[in-house]
Amino acid sequence: MTTRASTALLTDRYELTMIEAALADGTADRPCVFEVFARRLPDGRRYGVVAGTGRLLEAIADFRFGREELxxxxxxxxxxxxxxxxxxxxxxxxxxxxxxxxxxxFPGSPLLVVEASFADGVILETLALSILNYDSAVAAAASRMTAAAGDRPCLEMGSRRAQEHAAVAAARATAVAGFSGTSNLEAGRRYGLRTIGTAAHAFTLLHDDERSAFVSQVASAGAGTTLLVDTYDVEQGVITAVDAAGTALGAVRLDSGDLTTVAREVREQLDDLGATGTRIVVSSDLDEYAIAALAVAPVDSYGVGTSVVTGSGAPTCGMVYKLVLREGSDGEMHAVAKASAGGKSSVGGRKVAGRRIENGLATEEVVLLSPDADLPALDQVAEVAELRPLHVPLVVDGVVDERFVGPEGVRRATERHAASIRELPRAALRLSAGEPAIPTEVVAV
Amino acid sequence: MTTRASTALLTDRYELTMIEAALADGTADRPCVFEVFARRLPDGRRYGVVAGTGRLLEAIADFRFGREELxxxxxxxxxxxxxxxxxxxxxxxxxxxxxxxxxxxFPGSPLLVVEASFADGVILETLALSILNYDSAVAAAASRMTAAAGDRPCLEMGSRRAQEHAAVAAARATAVAGFSGTSNLEAGRRYGLRTIGTAAHAFTLLHDDERSAFVSQVASAGAGTTLLVDTYDVEQGVITAVDAAGTALGAVRLDSGDLTTVAREVREQLDDLGATGTRIVVSSDLDEYAIAALAVAPVDSYGVGTSVVTGSGAPTCGMVYKLVLREGSDGEMHAVAKASAGGKSSVGGRKVAGRRIENGLATEEVVLLSPDADLPALDQVAEVAELRPLHVPLVVDGVVDERFVGPEGVRRATERHAASIRELPRAALRLSAGEPAIPTEVVAV
Incomplete structure (x- = not known):
């Protein structure tokens, strides 16, 4: 039932018609370099987050044309x-x-460098962009939320507001950006994420009264469960909850109303009832701004739905997949680029990137550009230009590095995100609209 | 390779923990009615479009827990x-x-009415909402675009700006709303959609010069193909295109620049070259407003990407799945609803809907509400209340109506959308922000 399906037709038709013409005219085998980059960040954003790389590597491994597709x-x-x-x-x-x-x-960062024949490389354009554009959009929003939440955990609960498979990718992308749980079971299974969730209003409404519902939930899940207390009257709901579970009640969840005010009232009420260890989870249309505003409220964790799975105003990234270098009929490699018009320019040539770190803080994104294929090796970037190297080998001669896929890939990505965030100047974590946190400089070598 | 995978874990954890408690306390079998509705339309939108229903029916058929999931x-x-x-x-x-x-x-329309035991019904909440919320968001945006485009075809090219499986759903949803082609191959295969697309800038850049690329493409695809003429200089590109393909050239595509101006210049140039039948396709960051603005330009079709697959500013709908009626311990059916707080109220009870049509135009959405299960049969709504009935049986006792799934489902949905749009007052098709086109009235019966 769960065979991984072919990803080969998750592709725009023109990739195949280009290959058709290139096979016929003899250019399909030309060595090429393609690059993924974003010309800009979403309006006002100070940084972007690369996510989906592990999923892309998995999808490339499954990119085969079977009998049905052919x-x-x-x-x-x-x-x-x-x-x-x-x-x-x-x-x-x-x-x-x-x-x-x-x-x-940041704008112009060479996020992915694909070296292959024209046909082998161009066919991955749509799939690569679909994965990276969506996952990175979610991760960027999630990163702003975890920054706003500080030490309080963020929990992803947005599956219902994203296409059903996008929901799985979204849960994974929020984990990369530091979310500590997801409601999505398939994401839990596939990527080893912690899953969370206890009950919806429907469970309370199903029962003859709130008390029966709470008693049933505690009997089934134990006193450590989270009871949803706002189906009818919150104040009465809290009393009933502590009565049903005792003061060992794990948490109450608030899903409506003015959360700052209600959270204060509920905290006071819980403390008065002796449930001083009972936590408060809030989950009503939260985004990074609402999370920041709740910093002063006695809230223990944030359940985030719609806004994170839709990128909080930026539901996709503008990443593009461009041919930047290819062999000509003269047998030489040539940098290529579309002529500039309407901001759609790109920079031809092979690139390798590093981040300048001074006193532990990032100050500049440096892109070393060569008009041909002559660039320092990845591991020499540090020595040559005193930069933290940003490029790592993901696929070598068709072999995917397995450390970047599956649950291990997510764990590594989560660590990478946290470490890179620590390098950012604090101003970069402001939620207000601003410029990219550090400039991108392209240096010809 | 293309076995339909289980959809059972595309589910929030709390659906299962609620079932666990309800099985233990004996309420899991209570007869229930759940309802899907949207409290409001996205800001300024005048109508919504239901899409994804056929996909949901397919997903329900695949909703089984296999050994791996268990x-x-x-x-x-x-x-x-x-x-x-x-x-x-x-x-x-x-x-x-x-x-x-x-x-x-419209706001409050009872879009789906699910009758089942609590457990059988509640478990579908996440999956149903994921599918309907995303597909309907895309269809609503697409509907505004086909309205703005009038008789000119809209083509969906946005796969790269949506999660890779969401892209397939998006292509399908745009077809429901009247788009006449998609770049997405899997959508073509799965739903019988027309696929389109010829070449990207990469194909021109791959070749030593533009002429070689065009000659190759025409040799491979015939003179009826669409040549992308803006890689270098548009004016020279058009000359080269007609030179390579002759005056029988099918179309040229413009993907950058000020499209109104450039389209006029290119039309004149094509006509001067004798290519009077060559069409002009434009495809650079179009949304419904850009399409409307291009009405005066000599453009033959619109390629739409980012904006349609992200719902043009409304990437999800706010549809919710609520328990509205359930049996109590007294053996009677009871209407149930969460208490109002922060606008999250709902109306309990079973509902059936019809649209009032006067002189061929819709004037009102009428929702007949019963506090219990006593409502007119679907086919009697017309007689009882002189309304066009809106509810149709989709699943009867677990058996899906196959006319609503697969390619036939999409064809029927496309017809339904077109017919319902024709019933709308013309003002409802304005792109400017406005109120819902018709009011929704809830009538207790």
């Missing part, structure tokens, strides 16, 4: 036999370096 | 053996009526 392409005349034969044998044989998942990024 | 739940202590046994046998045995896919909706 038959459909043939029957619908999408491509001809030469291309079908190419697709039948397809597996990614190139190499990919890029920013480690969880790393921060 | 093992994971057991090993992680999510639920105990009684619940695992229930889940192992789970298949949806209830009935669902609801708005036909493609139908318009």
């Amino acid at each position: 038959d459909w392409l043939r029957e619908n005349g999408i491509v001809g036999e030469q291309t079908l034969a190419y697709l039948e044998d397809y597996r990614f044989r190139g190499s990919i370096t890029g920013y480690a998942e969880g790393e921060l990024y | 093992d994971w739940l057991r090993e992680n202590g999510i639920v105990g053996e009684q619940t695992l046994a229930y889940l192992e046998d789970y298949r949806f045995r209830g009935s669902i009526t609801g708005y036909a896919e493609g139908e318009l909706y």
Whole structure:
């Protein structure tokens, strides 16, 4: 029931029609370098967060054209036999370096560098961007929320406000940015995340009265559970909750009303009832601003839904996948780029990036650019330019580095995110609109 | 490779913990009615579009807990053996009526009415909302775009700006709202949609010069293809395109710059070159406002990406799934609802809806409400209240109506959307911010 399905048709038709023409004219095999980058951050954002890298590596491993996919392409005349034969044998044989998942990024950061033949590389464009654009949008929003929440845990509860598979990716991306739990079971299973959640209003409404519901929940889940106390009257709900669970009650959840005021009242009430260890979880339309505003309220954790899974105003990133270097008919490598028009310019040539760190704080994103393929090796960036290297090898000659996928990939990404956030100047964590926290400088070498 | 995977864990943990407690206390079997509705439309929107219904019906059919899912739940202590046994046998045995896919909706429209035992019904909450909230958000945006485009076709090209599986759902939702093609191959395969797309800038950049690229593309795809003419200089690109393909060139695509101005210049140039039948496709960051602004430009079709797959400012709908009626310990059915706080109220009781149509135009959304289960049958709504009935049976005693799934479901939904749009007063199609096009009246019967 849970075979990983082929990801090969999660692709725009034009990738295949380009390959069709390139196979026919002999350019499909030209060595190429493609680059993923974002021209800008969403309005007012001070940094971006790379997320989805591990999912992309998993998807590349599953990127094979099976019999069903090939038959459909043939029957619908999408491509001809030469291309079908190419697709039948397809597996990614190139190499990919890029920013480690969880790393921060800025406008122009070369997030992924894909080295492959034209056909092998271009076919991944749609899939790579779908994954990185969505996951990074969620992670960027989540990162602002964990920054606003400080030491209080953020919990992801937004599955219902995202497409059902996007919800799994969203839960994973929030974990990368420091969320400590998710309501989504599939995300728990697939990525080893902690899952959370006890009851909705429906559970209380199902019962003849609130007391029966609370007694039942405590009998089933123990006194350490979280009781949702705002179905009818919050004050009465709290009394009933402590009565049903005792003062060992784990937590109460508030999902409506003016949370700052209600949280204060409920804290006082719990303390008066002797439930001094009972925590307060809030979960009503929270975003990073609401979380920041609740800093003064006696709240123990934040359940976040809609705003995080929709990127809190920026539901996608503007990352693009561009050809930047390719072999010509002269056998030489040439930097290539679309001419500038309407801000859609890009910078041709191979790039490698590092972050300048001074006194423990990031001061500059440095992109070393070569018009051809002649660049310092990844591990020499530190020596050559005194930078923290940002590029790591993700796929080498078609072999995915398994440390970056699955649950281990998420754990590493979470660590990377936390470490990179610690390097940022504190002003970069302000929620107000601002410029990118550090400038990006492109240096020709 | 393409086995439909289980959808059962695309679920919030609390659905299962509620079932666990309800199985233990004997309420899991209580007959219940759940309702999906939206309290409001996104700010300024005049109508919503129901989409995803067919996908939901497919997902319900696949909603089974297999060995892997059960093992994971057991090993992680999510639920105990009684619940695992229930889940192992789970298949949806209830009935669902609801708005036909493609139908318009307004605040309070009872979009889906799920009749089942508590456990059988509550477990579908997350999955139902994930699908309907995302697909309907995309369809609503797409509907505004097809309205703005008039007779000119809209083409969906946004896969790269949505999570990779959300992209497939988005393509489908745009088709429901009248888009006439999509770049997404999997959407084409799964739902029988027309797929489109020829080449990206990378294809031109791959070649030594623009001419080689165009000659290759025409040799591969024929003169009827669409050539992307803005990689370098548009004016020269058009000359080269007509030179390579002849005056039978199908179309040119413009993906950057001031599209109104450039389209005029290119139209004149094409006509001067004798390519009077060559069409112009534009595709640079279009939304419904840009499409409306291009009405005066000689453009033949619109390629839409980011804005449609992200709901053009409203990336999710606020649809909720609420228990509205349930049997009590007295054996009677009782209307239930959360107490109002912070706008999160709902109306208990069973509902059936119709639209009042006068002189061919919609004037009112009428929701017939019964405090218990006593309501007119669906097919009697027209007679009883002189309304166009909005509820259709989607699942009867666990059996999905196959006419609403797969490619046939999308075709029916597209027709339904077009017919319902024709019933709207013209003012409802304005893009400016406004109130819901018609009021929703709840009538107790």
